[in-house]
Amino acid sequence: MIVLGCMDLDLALRTEKPAALKDTSTLDEKREMERWERSNRMSLMIMKRAIPESFRGTMSDEADAKSFLAELEKRFAKNEKAETSTLLSTLVSMKYKGKENIREYILEMSHIASKLSALKLILPEELLVYLVLISLPSQFNQFKVSYNCIKEKWSLNELISHCVQEEERIKQDKTESAHLASTSKGSNKRKIKEAANSGPPRKHHKETKEETKESGCFFCKGTNHKKKNCTKYHAWRAKKGLPELPKTN
Template structure:
């Protein structure tokens, strides 16, 4: 009886050891570049045949074609980066079209770590940051628009010409580039029109289907306003007079600010001319200061005048 109990305990102990050892061996290796498909004679390629091309891939910077679910995948796996062999990991760039969805699926014996780069919420927030165009804010409106479209990676159609039409012999890269440009143009045009009041939309032809041309048409409409603003700034600069109230340095900086605005309107005021305008705008109590400046051979810079 005692020997039977000892035998049972011994068998149970051995069985527990076997169960604890029943796991898959770890495939992880420091380097095990996958051999070419169809030429595999072992799990790893001969290290002497490994090249730099086995460690990287191209294409993750661009989305692939959308499938029937409205999803596009660009996969970086052992098939595209042979060095990932035995590393137990791969990377997927996935994008969802409007109303697209990921079909239900599982990843047996694997974990998924997802990072959302751009969502509908962030897109909406970015678009809301674009001010509504009015008669006096075209410059700020255009700057904010271009920054927003650039951050959303939608400014391709504003930076490049439309690609040549696709043909039966167009490569996959040409088709992908064409689809990317078309999407940029379509969405950019919608965002531009959204930030323009109905009263201004009539100034740009609705027949224009190119976002860059549409923006240029709007800019033509506001070119006259920009000329008017330049004239106003120049008149203000010439007519400014220091009335003895406030800090003289702040007054000079105000004149310098107007000159900077004129430069932004492509009308640059030379620094020595600006210095003379400042001196001419000072009242009679600064006469001795003016005489002192005029008697010197050297010209003062604006910073020297402020100090």
């Protein structure tokens, strides 16, 4: 149809065939018949070329372009009830997941509603607004409550505008929350590191060794006496034949 219109060959599809020519027909009537016959002939050629070959043999060769197109439409006719059921089921089950643009999502729902209108199932705009709101995720709950609290009712265009603004606000809140979480995490890491660095200083290994040496027995490693009072040390010296050392308190 579009091709024929662009080529100015759709006259036979738009008008009925003119009355048969007579000897008394005027020049204008003859020209009109000539234009119609050319349009009819070219339209039939283009349509037959465009359809599958299996359909060509089932169509009458005597039909004019308008009758040919009407017969072709019958072959491709859909069950309106089944199509209506499918479209309505699609519309009421749609859910916005936040991946696509919300404006395009609402326009897609409106497009399905338009298809239903063409099938003689007309949905009021107010109902379509509620279907859109129901399909929005939990992030829009505050937005839904706000709409239910106001007295005025939005048109579909107003709903689209408000939804776009609300989606931008939600995205902005997510960005700010992510930034705060990242900042808080980095601050906690710094505090832990500072606390670790400011802990009690470790004693030097040499000092610890000297304290152990002064407070315990170097020979038996005991901690409650010193070497010069160690019985094991004195026994060892006696066994080696070394002179006995004086014991001290």
